[in-house]
Amino acid sequence: MTHPLFEEAKQYIVGGVNSPVRAFTGVGGEPLFVESAQGARVHASDGRAYIDYVGSWGPMIGGHSRPEVIEAVQRAASRGLSFGAPTEVETAMAKRICELVPSIERVRMVNSGTEATMTAIRLARGYTGRERVVKFEGNYHGHSDSLLVKAGSGALTQGVPNSPGVPAGLADLTMTLPYNDLDAVRQAFAEKGDEIACIIVEPVAGNMNCIPPEAGFLEGLKSVCEEYGAVLIFDEVMTGFRLAPGGAQEWAGVTPHLTTLGKIVGGGMPVGALGGQQKIMEYLSPMGPVYQAGTLSGNPLGMAAGLAMMDIISEPGFHARLDQRTAQLCDGLLEAAREAGIPLRINRVPGMFGLFFTDEQGPISRFSQVSACDQDRFKRFFHGMLEQGVYLAPSAFEAGFVSSAHSEQDIASTVDAARTVMARL
């Protein structure tokens, strides 16, 4: 029987959801309806609490309903919701971003990750006077036209990595290359380097499951960009503030020319940002000719929530603990799989992981390997874990997220659940 809340939602909302992956089409069945969330758990309308590894798709790195964040939003709300004029808190946010991410010298706040990446590539095109954009297969940068080409995340889950509605003329300007394949990048630049405005890349891919960069890949992208005068954009909407206080660029030791941010930067509110070298950022309006604007950009509630979340991730030892919890989870899951004789590989970076049901023995570093994984087994695992009270991302193409609120006991319970589920997979 269809869940009555989902049934009613479908009468009014397209597909019953406001973002496709939530619909559970990647795993079958019906979505959880969440009523509230606290710490590492979401409380659903079925009356159950689930240990949550979705974390609102990333923002909840400190756990749900952190009092510091909620109180900051409440204080901000008591002063008014939006002014459409500059506020001090926007400067505080920009200053904080520049301190945490040293490659960022100037910032522009927007309302989502999609807006951040859309603006970043327009800026790169305006700055270089070139039109082509290089992206990687299975990377997802939101749903703007130029970037919805061979895209990951929900586009993969729904089987529409090239969406109808994207003008062919625009899609033709997007060159899509295999992730972790530097030779393909060098070849593309050798052929069309003087037409390429930018490379945009997830420095750790999290939208085709979790794929870290191979040694030298990000460094290679930077040197190709510098050789040909193109802009290197790290899309850190997912990895920003997660892998390290300064994001994946700090973790990997490679700095891009521009960075896009989202998720954690808004602490759970709809916020995105882009930033980078002053000489490029000053091409943006009102200083430069590249236009960009937003009625609600720099919204005081979003800034308050984001700043409170920045305080949380800046606590000494925060990322080391997150990494340790992520390792505990992944080691436990691998052990459970080994006991059950289930072939499983796991990729992990601090606070992020990906499960691959595959017989492959070597590292999983390519999109082609992800798409060859046993999706049916993932679906059975997902539903088994849900039954056991563990909420994983409802798609084999999404990374999982660990928060600082996941206790050792939560992780141990998750591994116990996996042992039960794997025994009958």
Ligand SMILES: Cc1ncc(COP(=O)(O)O)c(C=O)c1O
């Ligand atoms: C790497 C990356 N870039 C961009 C986006 C788009 O962000 P948003 O959903 O806030 O528009 C996402 C997530 O959706 C993402 O994971």
Ligand SMILES: N[C@H](C=O)CCC(=O)O
């Ligand atoms: N992978 C996406 C963002 O990172 C998932 C969020 C969504 O599409 O709703």
